[in-house]
Amino acid sequence: MIYDIRHVTRFDYGAPVKFARCNLRLKPVEWPGQRLLDYRLAVAPTGHTAPAHAEAGLANVTRLVVDQPVQRLEIDSRAAVAVDRLVPMPAADDPTLADIARLARETRDLSPVSPAQYLYPSPRIPLDAAIAAWCAPDLDPARGALDAGIALAQRIQREFAFDSAATLVDTSPAEAFAQRRGVCQDFAQIMITGLRAAGLPAAYASGYIRTLPPPGEARLVGADATHAWVLLWSGPAQGWVGLDPTNGIWMAGDHIVVAVGRDYGEIAPVDGVVLGSGAQKMEVSVDVAPVDHPPALAGEEKARNNGSG
Structure with missing residues (x-):
């Protein structure tokens, strides 16, 4: 496309x-x-x-x-x-979250896309005990990385309400989590908070997503917006895999990556x-x-x- x-x-x-x-x-x-x-x-x-x-x-x-x-x-x-990006397919032989955490700690790569850069809290995404505890049930260390990642993204999509009036650009993950409302930036930051608390490398992706109009209606020019989602490092073979907690889907053919960082501020x-x-x-x-x-x-x-x- x-x-x-x-x-x-x-x-x-x-x-x-x-x-x-x-x-x-x-x-x-x-x-x-x-x-x-x-x-x-x-x-x-x-x-x-x-x-x-x-x-x-x-x-x-x-x-x-x-x-x-x-x-x-x-x-x-x-x-x-x-x-040209396919939807990832979780498999029985995927690395576990425990494997991912260990491999990320052991990496000697210090490039901008190294998993080591995305293991720890950042200025806009600090550690938060309440978010970590809420995410923990989906992040069993023995669970396959892809299976766990999409489960957490879909849980956020189910249990949080999209509300553009609920938060501002500088709203913290803790504030958005407490009210269970927000926008794509908030949902991405909440998910990253939970993943990093579990020792997993998680990055903030900024870019665009194609929006499809309802059947029979014309696409509205200018109605799209910038979008944010999560990248989870899933080992040397899979690399970075995108997860969109706003929509509960994988990053695939409708997502365009503009920049990747530890949080929005970067x-x-x-x-x-x-x-x-x-x-x-x-x-x-x-x-x-x-x-x-x-x-x-x-x-x-x-x-x-x-x-x-």
Whole structure:
């Protein structure tokens, strides 16, 4: 499947912003089962963009500097991605959770996708005794890793309510867990909390999921959103396996990985520093459309008007 993805972020400021320096993590990474075919980044009305190093996790980072006063800023990201990923199938000879925990502790790999990077608490996903105890029944050390992972994801999907008004971007896993409500970010963080408490390497995946309209209805352009789910390292043979606790499903052909980190804070789509005195309003529109052929995206990243800096 080939996807044409458009992710537009608009900022409106109450007073002109004199300077902004932002990190953009909008360009999908190369990941097993997906290939980036084309990419374009445009910033209006002004800005300078340049590649930057990912300080943590796995991400394609672009540094954006706005050095002229602006009261409105639009960041328009377009990607063409081919996804060919099968649904994992748990088997009797899968490594157990005890095997996975041991292999992760013994690894000598220190790359951004090493399981050793994702064993321990992180700033936004601390250890939590209540979440650990709730997840424990699904995480028997003798259980197969894939079987246990999908069981926990489906239990979260059954017992938690999706409610976009219940939490904010900085809501802790403990707060969302206590009210049993939240959004994809909350459910991913709750699941990661439980997995890490059991000694298992679990990563936070940020990206997109194709949304299918009801039968007979047209797909709504711009109605999609960024999505978050969990990656569980399942041994050298399986590698990282994706689990989506919001929907109780595996990461498969409808998921597009943009970035991978220990938590949202490491791989937020847009963050940085803005110098200004007025209020800020942000609007995000995401559209994920399956297409027959890669769309023409006009080549390389650019910032409108001023070009790349």
